[in-house]
Amino acid sequence: MLKKLYQWTLDKAAHDKAPHWLAAISFIESSFFPIPPDVMLAPMCLARPDRAFRYALICTIASVLGALLGYAIGFFLFEQLGRFILDLYGLSEKFDAFSAEFNAQGWIIVLLAGFTPLPFKVITIAAGATAMPLYVLIGAAIIARSARFFVVAALLWKFGPPMKAWIDKNFALATTTVGILFIGGFVALRFLL
Numbered sequence: 253m254l255k256k257l258y259q260w261t262l263d264k265a266a267h268d269k270a271p272h273w274l275a276a277i278s279f280i281e282s283s284f285f286p287i288p289p290d291v292m293l294a295p296m297c298l299a300r301p302d303r304a305f306r307y308a309l310i311c312t313i314a315s316v317l318g319a320l321l322g323y324a325i326g327f328f329l330f331e332q333l334g335r336f337i338l339d340l341y342g343l344s345e346k347f348d349a350f351s352a353e354f355n356a357q358g359w360i361i362v363l364l365a366g367f368t369p370l371p372f373k374v375i376t377i378a379a380g381a382t383a384m385p386l387y388v389l390i391g392a393a394i395i396a397r398s399a400r401f402f403v404v405a406a407l408l409w410k411f412g413p414p415m416k417a418w419i420d421k422n423f424a425l426a427t428t429t430v431g432i433l434f435i436g437g438f439v440a441l442r443f444l445l
Contacts, residue, residue: 261287265295274307275314282318282393283325283373284337289315290404294416297408308405312398315366319376319393326380334377341371347378354382359392366396 264273274296278289289311297304326334338344354361358379365375379389407415 258287258291261291262295265292265299270296271307271310275310278311278314279318279321281373282315282376283322285373286340286371289401293401293404294408297405298413298416301409301412304405304409305402308398308401311401312394315372315397315401316390316393319372319379319389319397320386322373322376323380323384323386323389326377327383328380330377330381334381337377338374341374343371343374347381351378351382354378355384358382358384359388362389362392363396366393367400372397 261277264270264277267273270292274289274292277285277287277292281287281289293307293311296307300307325337335344335347338347343350362375362379362384364370365372376389376393378384
């Protein structure tokens with residue numbers, strides 16, 4: 253099923269309303285959809301490098317707005333819908349232990365999940381379920397999601413198809429490494445200041 257969903261998402265990149273689909277996928281991926289918007293972002297940036305940064309902006313805005321839906325699911329509908337979504341990802345059993353510590357380091361978790369292949373929807377739902385201050389979620393989501401999408405767009409704009417092949421092969425490793433370095437910088441600043 254995931255393979256079909258992946259192909260369906262990829263097909264939307266060639267649609268005449270691709271920017272609208274990109275916004276929709278970015279929005280729902282932040283709260284429940286399993287396929288990341290990068291699946292559409294990469295081919296769209298390759299097809300129209302002159303619009304790469306516009307596409308990254310669309311992903312960022314829609315993703316942050318989608319994070320608000322994830323937050324609302326966690327805050328208002330956790331037992332009715334949030335647990336079901338966590339069950340789909342096999343995380344419901346671990347959630348209770350995770351949620352106890354979530355808000356203490358939540359902004360770091362949001363930054364890391366927003367930039368890396370970690371399921372961002374799980375984090376946005378957790379933010380709502382644990383009543384994380386909304387400004388923390390929004391701020392961290394803006395930083396992480398814009399960094400993720402603009403880095404992908406910039407690399408594809410500059411290096412084209414060879415970069416897409418490299419990203420496809422090493423996406424998880426690359427984004428996790430950069431995300432750890434990114435978060436490490438914030439942690440280092442916190443201890444230095």
